[in-house]
Amino acid sequence: MQKKELKRLSRMDLIELLxxxxxxxxxxxxxxxxxxxxxxxAKAALKDRDIAIAEAGSIADASLSLSGIFTKAQHAADDxxxxxxxxxxxxxxxCRRMEEETKERCREIVRKTREEIEEIERQAELxxxxx
Numbered sequence: 001m002q003k004k005e006l007k008r009l010s011r012m013d014l015i016e017l018l019x020x021x022x023x024x025x026x027x028x029x030x031x032x033x034x035x036x037x038x039x040x041x042a043k044a045a046l047k048d049r050d051i052a053i054a055e056a057g058s059i060a061d062a063s064l065s066l067s068g069i070f071t072k073a074q075h076a077a078d079d080x081x082x083x084x085x086x087x088x089x090x091x092x093x094x095c096r097r098m099e100e101e102t103k104e105r106c107r108e109i110v111r112k113t114r115e116e117i118e119e120i121e122r123q124a125e126l127x128x129x130x131x
Contacts, residue, residue, distance in 0.1 A: 009017065 006014070
């Protein structure tokens with residue numbers, strides 16, 4: 001309303017107008033309080049979501065970290081198995097060489113023993129002939 005129109009109204013009309021405006025103001029204040037309450041709820045929800053996102057990020061980081069640990073552990077296990085297999089091959093080769101050497105020594109012992117037996121038999125023959 002314009003100023004001129006307000007001047008023409010009676011006191012009762014002005015009081016009624018003020019009361020209507022006060023009701024509208026009260027209603028607007030109530031709506032504003034509700035809006036602030038909703039805003040606070042939205043902020044709390046956003047904060048919870050941010051925390052959830054941060055925790056998810058932490059979980060993802062932890063998962064990646066664990067994945068790295070598991071990868072390193074797997075590499076260490078693979079290296080260990082490789083070294084065990086290499087040691088096994090070396091040990092098998094050593095055993096094979098030792099077996100060959102032992103067989104050769106045994107053949108040599110058998111050869112020498114046969115020679116000694118032949119020598120003993122010859123000497124025994126010679127003694128028999130001398131008697």
